[in-house]
Amino acid sequence: MNAAARKIQRIYLTLTLGNTLAASFIWGINTLFLLDAGLSNLEAFAANAFFTAGMVLFEVPTGVIADGWGRRVSFLLGTVTLAASTYLYYLLWQLSAPFWAWAVVSVLLGLGFTFFSGPWRPGWWMRCVSPATTVSWRQCSGGH
Numbered sequence: 275m276n277a278a279a280r281k282i283q284r285i286y287l288t289l290t291l292g293n294t295l296a297a298s299f300i301w302g303i304n305t306l307f308l309l310d311a312g313l314s315n316l317e318a319f320a321a322n323a324f325f326t327a328g329m330v331l332f333e334v335p336t337g338v339i340a341d342g343w344g345r346r347v348s349f350l351l352g353t354v355t356l357a358a359s360t361y362l363y364y365l366l367w368q369l370s371a372p373f374w375a376w377a378v379v380s381v382l383l384g385l386g387f388t389f390f391s392g393p394w395r396p397g398w399w400m401r402c403v404s405p406a407t408t409v410s411w412r413q414c415s416g417g418h
Contacts, residue, residue, distance in 0.1 A: 311367040313376060324377040328384020329391075336388040352389025359383045 301322075308318035340348035359382040366375050 307367065308376065311376075312370045313373060317373045317376070321373070321376040321380045324380035325384045328381035329388055330384075331381070332385045332388040333391065336385070336391075339389070348389050352386050355382065355389060356386035359386055 304322065305318050308321055309315070313321065336348065336351075339351065359379055362379045363383065365371075366379060
């Protein structure tokens with residue numbers, strides 16, 4: 275693996291570690307947060323299920339946006355969507371909102387995350403297979 279490929283690999287692995295670590299912290303306390311907001315155990319887990327449903331529902335459409343309008347637009351839309359839905363999440367907690375509101379905002383959080391997943395791997399793939407590098411995706415993404 276040449277120096278350019280090693281640099282790309284280090285950046286990819288660092289960003290992946292940061293993203294995974296942040297998500298672990300967020301989802302590790304999310305159920306406790308929902309319980310503190312007044313939801314029952316069933317409602318808290320259902321709200322998490324709505325998040326997952328949002329990711330499943332929007333994965334392909336946001337991928338189409340990333341492919342058609344570009345990865346930067348997708349990242350920008352993801353950032354705006356996550357910022358707005360995170361604020362709504364906090365607001366729902368402040369208001370002790372009903373379950374249906376948590377379900378809607380959880381779906382919006384899922385939408386926000388899918389704006390990032392669509393362009394993430396293809397963007398790194400393009401960097402890995404650029405003329406400056408001669409490595410496979412497996413090598414670039416940390417495999418041997």
